[in-house]
Amino acid sequence: MANEIKAELAAGKLAEYEQLSKIYDDIVKHAKPRLTVEGQGKILLALSDEDHQSQRELATRLGISPQSTSEFVYKLVKRNLVTLTKSPKDKRVNLVNLTNEGRQEIESAAQEVPPFLKALSDTEMDQLSSLLNKITTAMYEDIDAANPTLGVKFHKLFASRYLKQFKK
Amino acid sequence: MANEIKAELAAGKLAEYEQLSKIYDDIVKHAKPRLTVEGQGKILLALSDEDHQSQRELATRLGISPQSTSEFVYKLVKRNLVTLTKSPKDKRVNLVNLTNEGRQEIESAAQEVPPFLKALSDTEMDQLSSLLNKITTAMYEDIDAANPTLGVKFHKLFASRYLKQFKK
DNA sequence: AATATATAATAAGGGCACCTGATTATATTG
DNA sequence: CAATATAATCAGGTGCCCTTATTATATATT
The missing domain is CATH 1.20.5 (Single alpha-helices involved in coiled-coils or other helix-helix interfaces)
Structure with a gap:
């Protein structure tokens, strides 16, 4: 066929x-490495979408275990990119907050256009976006079907990144 | 703009x-996980392109350190996917050879069409291939410019995968 | 109120992909 | 033959993740 x-x-x-x-x-x-969408980078990304989340929320939202989340947060604290504050409402929860350095880190690592994309014309750029959009939509559907708590969150997380670019 | x-x-x-x-x-x-193109998977892929390479060759070709190569090969030996034989010409070198299981592993993990691609029509499939081709070509050029010993090898490595599919 | 259970976070330990810096054989070369 | 280069391995480390306890703190039940 x-x-x-x-x-x-x-x-x-x-x-x-x-x-x-x-x-x-x-x-x-x-010059500037791309913000990695893994581990610590994931956390930063999620916080840039919504600051002051608990580790539990981050874990659920990002689809990683609370233990891994704790590890990444700890590393970010050491790098001075986030701080931890105890929630007054529930003394069990640690709220994760972006520092100014953290915000800067995200800003400076903002998605640059990779050089290899320059090989495409405007029309091709449009085509690619549209095709990838169909693909990611299908992926979200599959992911959502397999794990209903996850997909939409991710979508929101990424969507917030493009939006920021358009605002400028 | x-x-x-x-x-x-x-x-x-x-x-x-x-x-x-x-x-x-x-x-x-x-059902079948995709063959991972990292670590042990990289080695298998390179061997499927050309069997009986030395670890040194594999390392150079794949752009990973000889130490890592040794580690992955060792793990593959434990999984009975490759064997090691001393080269008669140079007793320092260990030739890495695919076993039948190893060949089967590659075969069975052959690139399946991921479900999310079904969202595209034939025409879109063509468009996507063509766009990605432009992108990867540009990437190979950049990679080649940065490290002339690597790019072409990778290209060959991947090209051999599609070709196999067309033969059937 | 007292006990039982649920929940947030951490500790401990493990796996995989890599890396750098020795070290050990075996070659090659002057 | 001594000096140097090369293939591979050992030892130890980083980052991203996971599972299985364990420790606080909350909430529910009796």
Whole structure:
């Protein structure tokens, strides 16, 4: 079937892109490294969307265990990017707050346009956005079906990032 | 500038896709997990392209340290996916060889079309392949400029994967 | 109020992908 | 043959994650 081959080709290209992008940042140095959407970076991202969340909230929202969340928060505290304050309402909970440095960190690492995207024309840029949008929408649906508490949160988290760019 | 905004949007969507795909496999279970293109998976992939390479060759080709290579190979040996044989020409070198299980592992984990791609029509599939092709080509150029010994090898490595699919 | 149970966070320990700095064989070369 | 280069390994470390206790603090039940 011709369409099966098309799909396999697209899947292969997508896999290739993913793999390449893993090594791209290592090898092709940027002035400012991209904000990593893992671990500590995830926490920062979530806080930039909504500050003063409890670790429990962060964990649930980001789909990582509370233990890992605690670890990342601890590391961020050491880097002076967040502070912890005990909630007065519930002495069990630690609220995680962005410091000015933390906010700056997010700002300075704001999504830059990677150099390799310059290879596309305006029209192609539009096409790519639209295709990726269909793909991510489908992914959110699958993720949501598998774990209803997660998908929407992520969407919101990412959406807030583009919005910030448009405001400027 | 309008085109700058288009580029930022595309960059954001790409980042979103990357992040989502990281958690997709965890949450949306597949019968067969995708062959991971990291660590042990990288080694297998390189061997499927060309068997009986020395660890040194693998390390250079994959852009990872010889020490890490040794570690991954060791783990693959424990999983019976590769064997080590001393080169008769140079007793220092260990040749890494795929076992039948190893070959099967690669085969069975061959790139399946992820469910979320089904959201695209044939035409869109073509568009996506073509766009990604432009992007990866640009990435290879950047990578090659930064580290001339690496890019082409990677390209060959990935290219061999699609080709296999077309043969069927 | 007193006990039982639920919940937030931490501690402890483990796995995987990498890395750097020795160290040990084995080659090659002057 | 001594000096140097090279393949691989050992030891130890970082970052991202996880699971299984354990410790406080809350809330519910009797």
